Structures are given as C-alpha cells and as structure tokens.
Amino acid sequence: MKKLLLVLLSVLCVFSLVACSGGGETADDGGSDTAAATPIVVGGSGPLTGPAALYGEAVKRGAEIAVAEINEKEGTEYFKLDFQDDAHDPEQARNAFYKLLDDGMQVSLLCVTSAPCAEVAPLTQEENIVAITPSGSRDDIATYGENIFQMCFKDSNQGIASADYINTKFPGAKVAVIYQSSVDYSKGIYQTFADRAAELGMNVVETQAFTDEKDYSVQLKKVQDAGAEVVFLPIYYDEASLILTQAGDYKPVWFGVDGMDGILGVENFDTSLAEGVYLLTPFAADATDDLTVSFVNKYNELYAEVPMQFAADAYDAVYVLYNACKEAKVTGDMSASDIADAIRPVITSMTFSGLTGSGVTWAASGEVSKSPMAVVIQNGVYVSAD
C-alpha cells in the first residue's frame, strides 16, 4: 500500500513539473512574440459541478465554440476564454471572480445562474469591467451598473409575455400554475405572471408550488381537481419532464417558458408526452437558418448533444463582446478598464443579430430588447405558435 502511494506521489510530482514547464512556455510565447497581438481574456464562471452543472457546461461549450470560430476568423488568438467553476454558489462565484482578476480577465461573461450573477455583478462594476451574462435572467442583475448587460430576457418579461400570450390564445380558459418556489428563476417568473394575470382578469384557478422533489402527484391532483385547462409551468425542463410523465391521463395545455427548452433533448424521453406543449424560447435548435444549423452541427460534433438555449446565449454573448471589441478597436494589451470605457458605448448603440434573435439592442441600463417567442411542439419539433 505504501509503495503504491509512493509511486502515485512521484507520478503526480512529475506531472506537476510538466504542467509548470508547460505554463512557463506559453507565458514566454505571449511575452516575446510582439508581432501577434496579445489575446483579450474573456472571463466567466458557472456551475461545472453540482446539480446545476448542466447549465454551466452548456454555456462553457457555447462560448468555446464562439471563441474558436473568432480565433480562426482572425487568424490569431483574438480571444482567450477563462471559464471557472462556481457550482451555482455565490460564495464560490466571488472566489472565481478574484481568480479571474488574477488571471488577467479583460471582459467578462459574468456568471451563468442568477444568484452568483447578483453577487459578482457589483464587483465587476467596481473593477470597471464590461460583463454580459448569457443566462442570468433575474430582474435585478442589469441594475448593478452600467457595465452589466444581459443576453437573455429578464424573468419579468417572460412572466408578462406568457400571461399575455395565454390570455389571447386561450381566452377565458381556466389556468393553473405549478412553479418551483426554491428557485429564483421560477419564482420570479411566477410572480410577474400572477401580477399580469390579475391585471388582465385571467381565470387562475389553482397555484401549486414545490421545492426539491420528484413526486408531483399532489400538485397534479389539485390542479386537475380545479379543472385547469391550461397549466403554466415556469420551471426547468428536468422537473417538467417528470411532471409530464406523472400527469398520465390528465392532458391540459402545458405552457412553459425558456426553461422548458431542452425537454426534447432529454435522453430516452418519450417525446409524445411533450406533444402540444407550448413554450417561450429565444432559440430553437431545429431552426433551418445557416447560423443555427452550423452551430448545432459543430456542437453536436464536439459534444454529441443538441445545444440548448444556454449554449446559444453564450455563443451570442461572446459575439457581442467580439463585435464591440472590433468596433472599438481595442487590443489585448489594453487594461480592462480602458477596454470597458471603449466598448460600453458600442454595446448600447449596436444592433446585434445572432442565434437567439435579430435586431437585438441594449438599453443603457443593460437590459436586452428581445421579445420571447412562443413555439408549440408538434411531432417532436418546435413549430412557431402563431
């Protein structure tokens, strides 16, 4: 046993030596090679471990694809992605942020999930670094300063858009809501939905919440007993897939938001259960435009998965930074603060078209002008609902 340990330790030592020397070399390259521009370091953090790892991974992969494309197009290393794990924990996100600062982050993708975003946004603002979060959708995130931008639409937009949409599409229908009260995202959307529904005089017959669980029999029974014809599910697709499975013979119109996106990608999921499900999404992986097709193919080739909207948002966010940096003609040897001052006005005046929308603009407050689009699942694919 002791011998084995010794061998293991020595192997580890050798590895660390190799790693060190490797690190040294790349640093030398950057320093001595003045002809090629130093890359601009794009920092960011997200959950790469833990229960929310799915989202962090999608963002990291989407961003990696965008960075690789940009570097190929530029013929040199224009962007360098530095993506840290924050395990969807504000405390760890803060530590990741300081690590990124040490690593020389010049522009930022902030964080993937809302709570870490809200923790890191004030710090990013203070350091004068421009940040655009691909997926931190809580309403307050963009309010932390002029440097903070959102790529996805705010939670309240989704709540309002859902209420408006249900009200026009199913006038007078009995509506029920099942939401996850332990998740900011779900709760935020539910609240704005409820306010808007009251304003519109919608017939909301039942509201059920859950925390972290797998058994939804009680919530489903209550919703069914209330006779709901439309059930609004402002939750992530993982929970939604279980709810759809457990609903059995009860088949109301299910209405999800962007968190529902991905439900068709769940491995071995019986897609007939999702037939007729409505959802709001900025990105449909089966759209046929060139940009989407090329992105989906690349993603599928590299990771053997169909990308979800988190990946698409990250891809777009990197391109927003790229377009801004190009237009402001910033270079990698500038300080983060100088870059921020140069690209901030560019972002607020630019019109961006990408995977998740075209003609997208940003207000000075950092909010994005994207309107959620409703799709309905028919024969296992998204079809525009209008």
Add this chain to the structure above:
Amino acid sequence: MDFILYLINGLSLGSVYAIIALGYTMVYGIAKMLNFAHGDVIMVGAYTAYFLLVSYGVNFYLSILITMLVCALLGIIVERLAYKPLRSASSLSVLITAIGVSYLLQNSAQLFWGTSSKMFPTSFTNGSFSFSDVNIPYLTILTIIVCIIITVVLQWFVNNTKTGSAMRACAEDKGAALLMGINVNNTISITFAIGSALAAVASILLCSAYPSISPTLGSMPGIKAFTAAVFGGIGSIPGAFIGGLLLGIIEILSKAYISTQLSDAVVFSILILVLLIKPTGILGKKTIEKV
C-alpha cells in the same frame, strides 16, 4: 376518496424510502458508520440499469441482477479503499470520508455520463388497475411487496444464519468478534455488499416511479431515507421499514393538506418531535454506552 389516493401515493413513496433506509440501517447497525455515499450508490445503480436496458437492450430481470452485482461490487470497493483504512479512526473521520466518497461518485458520474438528465424506461413497470374509484399503479404494489420481502428476508438472514450471527457479533464488539475467530473485515464487506445490492433494487424502483435520472438523483432520497432510518430507530431493520413508510405517508399528506412547500419542514419537525420523545427512534433499542 382523495385521502385514500394520497395514502397510496404516500405508501409508494414511503416504500422506496424504506428500501433505501434498509441499506443505511444495515451498514449502521453492523459497521456502526453512516454511509452517506449510499444515495450515490443508488445513482450508480440507476445509470447501470439505464445503460443495460436502453443501450444494450438486456432483459429486464437480468438487468436487475447485473445492477445488483455492480452495486454490490462498488460497495465492497468503496468499503475496502475508503473505509477500511479508517477502521480504528474516530467516527467523525469516517463520516467525513463518506461525504467525500459521495462527492467523488457524483462528480465522476458527471464526468463520465454528462450532466444532462436521461429518462429511465418505464415500459416494464407500466400499467395500473382501478379499485372502486382509485387508480393504483402496479408499480406501487410491486414496490410495497418487494419492500416487505426484503425486510423479512434481511431480518431472517441477520438472526438465523451463520454470516448473520457474525454480523451481530461484529456489531456488538469488533475486537471480541475477532478473538472468537470471526473475520471482521469480510463480514463488514458482506454487509456493504448487501446494503449496496439493496440500493440497486431501490434505484430501479425509484427510477421506475420517478424516471428522470441525473448524477445528483441519489442525494435527496438518500437524505430522506437516512431520516427514515433514524425515525424508525437506526440499526433496526423493521424500524427502517416502518420509518420509511411513515415518512412517505407524512410527506404526501402534509403536501396535500398543509402546504406543498412546507412538506419537508413538516416531515423534519415530526422527526424532531419523535427524537425528543423517544431519542432512539420508534423501534430503536436503548443501549448503554460503556465508558
């Protein structure tokens, strides 16, 4: 009529908790350690069964058997590598190690199998029958029956076989058992193997009822089952059975009649009450700590 439906849902959830709790209580009763990685063994079992059924198209019953073997093997490996070197260490070190193993398994699963969830095939256990107005899934009945069989067999095994007596001897006093010629290490390994094989059965029943599988699927049921084991009196096999069923029923009923959000709070409040009134749990034996 609603009440009966809730009761049946509670029984179904509770019997899954009970099977997981049996694994906890086995290991605790004999090795005197809390194996917090138990929930993650369930997760490994779920993935094993998933790949056998979906990717390799193995027969359902054969899959159960292979999954049990894989989990039993995993249990033995974990015990040998992580817990055995700590046999004489304080119970706190073992507890921390168990939490470490739990994270190791979870993160390895994320690495190997990805973070996105998969749907467990339910076609094998589908179907239900109607009893007057209430719809009862076959799976619920199956889960309850399996749970009862396991409880009875385990109880018989521990009390009436040679290995069982060796287990009880180890539980009483490891040192003395060793002096009596009992191979303590092997006995503890067998305990882990049985506990983990139970986790495999639990994983298949759990995933048939709630078919979304992800690397963290074991953590919440694991904690609930641990609670159930404490509730029933940790170390006691019938206690784990009763604790699991009660926990499931209380959880569903408090969701139905109190609040869907506060159900966990209600469950754990009842646990605290039980422990205040009867600190050893419902069926727990009072042991006098020798100083």
